[in-house]
Amino acid sequence: xxxxxxxxxxxxxxxxxxxxxxxxxxxxxxxxxxxxxxxxxxxxxxxxxxxxxxxxxxxxxxxxxxxxxxxxxxxxxxxxxxxxxxxxxxxxxxxxxxxxxxxxxxxxxxxxxxxxxxxxxxxxxxxxxxxxxxxxxxxxxxxxxxxxxxxxxxxxxxxxxxxxxxxxxxxxxxxxxxxxxxxxxxxxxxxxxxxxxxxxxxxxxxxxxxxxxxxxxxxxxxxxxx
Numbered sequence: 001x002x003x004x005x006x007x008x009x010x011x012x013x014x015x016x017x018x019x020x021x022x023x024x025x026x027x028x029x030x031x032x033x034x035x036x037x038x039x040x041x042x043x044x045x046x047x048x049x050x051x052x053x054x055x056x057x058x059x060x061x062x063x064x065x066x067x068x069x070x071x072x073x074x075x076x077x078x079x080x081x082x083x084x085x086x087x088x089x090x091x092x093x094x095x096x097x098x099x100x101x102x103x104x105x106x107x108x109x110x111x112x113x114x115x116x117x118x119x120x121x122x123x124x125x126x127x128x129x130x131x132x133x134x135x136x137x138x139x140x141x142x143x144x145x146x147x148x149x150x151x152x153x154x155x156x157x158x159x160x161x162x163x164x165x166x167x168x169x170x171x172x173x174x175x176x177x178x179x180x181x182x183x184x185x186x187x188x189x190x191x192x193x194x195x196x197x198x199x200x201x202x203x204x205x206x207x208x209x210x211x212x213x214x215x216x217x218x219x220x221x222x223x224x225x226x
Contacts, residue, residue, distance in 0.1 A: 002069065002095045002097075002099070003094065003098055004097050004101045005098070008067065008101055008104075009101045009105075009135060011105060012105050012107070013134065013135045013136075015108035016108050016135050016136050017135075017136070018116045019114070019120070020116060021115075021118050021120055022111075022122070022136060022140060023046070023120065023140050023225075024121075024132055024140060024141040025122065025123060025124065026129050026142070026143045026144070026192060026201075027124065027144030027145060027192060028144075028146070028154075028188065029154050029161075029185060030150075030151075030161070031146055031189075032144055032206055032215060033123055033124040033144055034050075034124070035212045036144065036215050036216050039212050039213055039215075039216035041121060043216065044119070044220060045119060046119045046121040049107070049120055050123045050125075051103065051107075051122060051125020051126065052123070052124060054103075054125065055071075059103075059106050060075055062106060063075050070098035070099040071102050071103065073095075074095075074099075079171065079172075082171045082172070082173075082177075084184075085168065085171060085177055085181050085184065086174060089183070089187050092184050092188070093128075093187065093188065096188060097127070097128040099127060100126045100128040100132060101131055101135075103126060104132065107122070127192070128191075129193075129195040129196045129199065130198065130199050133195075133199040138201045139223075139224065140223065141202070142201070142202045142203075142223060143196035143203045144203075144206055144215075145189070145192075145193045145203055146189075146205065147207065154185075165181075168181045204218055204219060204222065
């Protein structure tokens with residue numbers, strides 16, 4: 001089972017602590033992280049750092065087997081999605097905690113030497129709110145959540161996510177791969193909100209009919225932008 005590299009996290013904390021303009025929008029799938037980040041960027045002049053574009057794109061080839069063993073494990077698997085879906089819940093959550101520390105290391109490397117006052121908002125990409133809160137002040141993080149009725153339809157409510165479930169259904173050698181994936185996703189979303197409450201990170205439950213601008217205004221207030 002993967003564990004958080006404490007030395008790696010400490011290195012990231014030393015770099016990120018100096019970036020007063022850095023904010024994080026975290027949360028589970030479908031909570032509106034990207035939409036809220038776009039609204040914050042437009043209203044408050046923040047630059048968006050898209051973590052998915054980095055983790056699955058520009059950083060993908062930088063996962064070192066020694067320095068980033070968790071991220072290297074899934075990214076180098078024959079079928080990275082199948083590798084994650086095969087994990088048991090405890091191992092899945094532990095993986096995301098370790099992977100979060102490793103991704104913070106790469107974020108710190110990207111920001112090393114950058115203007116510490118540069119206004120930045122990080123769009124998702126980190127599966128553990130608790131680990132992020134060990135590297136940056138809790139006041140610079142907001143965790144978005146959905147009410148239970150909406151959370152239950154996250155993966156069936158739009159065409160793109162339904163198409164992804166079709167990919168999950170095609171995983172070979174895994175019984176009820178869709179059921180396992182949905183259970184793991186729900187487990188991680190619930191853990192993120194629980195950890196937010198535990199470590200003093202603001203958790204905002206977004207209602208389905210709530211306009212993005214209203215959610216962004218609530219987030220901005222929590223982050224001290226308004």
